[in-house]
Amino acid sequence: MIYQSDILTVNDAIAAIRQSFDSIARREKEEVRAEIEPAYLKFESVRYRFAHRLMQVRRSGHVQAAGVVISELRHALIDLSYDKEFWQIASQIRITRVVRPRNSPFHDDIRLLSEIGRGMPVSTAIGILVEVLNGGVEWNEDIDREVFAANEAERDANTLRKLVPEQKIAPVQFEVEGGQLHIRQQAHSPLPGREAVVDAAAGELVRRGEDLANQLRNSNCDPRLLNNVEELQEHLKTGQNAIQIGISNLACEQLAKAFYVELPDALAALLVAHTSSVSMYLSQFSEWRDFSESAEIARVTEFDVSSISQILSDVVNDLEQDPQISDPEVPKVLRALREFLDDPKKSSKKVALAAVRTIENLVIRVFGYGADFIDKTIHKTIDRSSGVVAIALAGALISVALTAAGGLGVLAPGIEGLGWMQDAMSIVVRQLQLLQQGAGG
Incomplete structure (x- = not known):
């Protein structure tokens, strides 16, 4: 079983290692602080996760959950021991205070943590802590398997x-x-300094588009052409998504070519002029320019x-x-x-x-x-x-x-x-x- 005193002592050992890093940050020159910072941040990430999970366990009072947290810590510390850059720094930093078992009862193996004392390299202290976590916490294959899967999943999530x-x-x-x-x-914005021009152009395009749509409704044009012109109108009215406007306009251009001979000359010319005007309007948006270049x-x-x-x-x-x-x-x-x-x-x-x-x-x-x-x-x-x-x-x-x-x-x-x-x-x-x-x- 997991005793509360065991977890408290493990937490104290983690705190002692963190304080050893902190003492360097307070006393040494900026160059030294910069050198140890990557190692410090790696350990702090492990410590913070352990503290956060420990708080969850205390709230739940779930014994098995405590086992999971301890096993997570063990895996995280082992990962640090395989990190050459971290281990090199950890070997140079010295522990600044002793660690004593907290309260009782506690597993006998937890007494090993009392060997952590002033002057000991942080790397050695981590090694002792890993040994305690191997032996001081009763082994549970189900818990360890769950932690391993969780660690793999977390790595996958971060990589993704x-x-x-x-x-x-x-x-x-x-x-x-x-x-x-x-x-x-x-919501796409026009190029800087073009806002007023774009606003005016949009209003005029909507007005002309409505006139075009009305004339198409009164003609015998293919329904697909009218539907696309009406869709283009809706996009122009919102005026927010330049790419949607551009794609709708391309569809209208294609249909204009397909049905050009079926339309009265004046209406066909009006349709071509409208799609050309929309193309010029779109040139005022960097998103459409970038998109067009990628398409090319x-x-x-x-x-x-x-x-x-x-x-x-x-x-x-x-x-x-x-x-x-x-x-x-x-x-x-x-x-x-x-x-x-x-x-x-x-x-x-x-x-x-x-x-x-x-x-x-x-x-x-x-x-x-x-x-x-x-x-x-x-x-x-x-x-x-x-x-x-x-x-x-x-x-x-x-x-x-x-x-x-x-x-x-x-x-x-x-x-x-x-x-x-x-x-x-x-x-x-x-x-x-x-x-x-x-x-x-």
């Missing part, structure tokens, strides 16, 4: 965060709220466009089959984006890249959510009554992202910035399997 980039410039970005995928509202260097084939369209279809189907994991607006928006790719021969690089970056953003946000979810399961912050349901929903959402990431992987050679996915996928697959096994157990 480093691999996953920020969401890219795209028509759509995402957020996860309450375990459900949502559209994140974007992307190597996208007709086969790629078909693949992108299929990925979107698969994602939409998966989301619609499990409506709990996303807001209804998400599959609706993705389906609309997929419609721009209906004809691979006519789809522009910008439309293809817009779709790729949107899918990538979905993967980025869900993988980031996955890293956070792993942390919650490690630290037991998921409510027990809803844990199984939460894991099931998270697993379903992460599975959608894995499907999308797998599809995008084949496009990585031709589209810059997709190389991070393969390593991230490996971590997510491994942790998803462990989460689902744990929920099933």
Whole structure:
């Protein structure tokens, strides 16, 4: 069993080591402080985590949880002992005070901590502490196995965060709220000093767009053309997402070419003039310029466009089959984006890249959510009554992202910035399997 006095003495030993680092920081020159700072921060991370977990144990009074915390500390200290840079510094710093067993009862092995005294290298003190944790705490294979898995999961979560980039410039970005995928509202600003010009241009474009839409309603034009012009109008009215405006405008340009001969000459000219004006308006946004430049260097084939369209279809189907994991607006928006790719021969690089970056953003946000979810399961912050349901929903959402990431992987050679996915996928697959096994157990 774990005695309270054992934990208190272990905590005292940790405090003594920390104070030894602190004494160097107070007494030595700045150059020396700078030299020991990396080692100090590593130990402080271990100490802080132990103190935080110890506080949780004291509140819960759960004996087995205390065993987990002690075993976590043991693993963390062993990791430090294998860190050559840390160990070199720890061998040079001396303990500044003794450690004595606190209260009673206590395991006999805990008496070893009383050997920690002034003048002893910190590395030696850590070695004694590890020995005490090996022998002074009753061995429990289940606890140790749980701690090892938690440490692996925590390392995976941290690695995943480093691999996953920020969401890219795209028509759509995402957020996860309450375990459900949502559209994140974007607001793009015009280039500095162009705000007044952009505001005036937007007002004029909306006015002309409304006139164009009215004339199209009174003509015999194809309904798809009218629908796209109306969609462009809605984006212009909000004026916040330059990429959405740009993609809608590209669709209108393509349809204008397709149905040019079917329209009266004056109306056809008005449509071309409107899309050209919107293009000039978009040039005032750095996001659209950057996006356009990226599209120009992307190597996208007709086969790629078909693949992108299929990925979107698969994602939409998966989301619609499990409506709990996303807001209804998400599959609706993705389906609309997929419609721009209906004809691979006519789809522009910008439309293809817009779709790729949107899918990538979905993967980025869900993988980031996955890293956070792993942390919650490690630290037991998921409510027990809803844990199984939460894991099931998270697993379903992460599975959608894995499907999308797998599809995008084949496009990585031709589209810059997709190389991070393969390593991230490996971590997510491994942790998803462990989460689902744990929920099933």
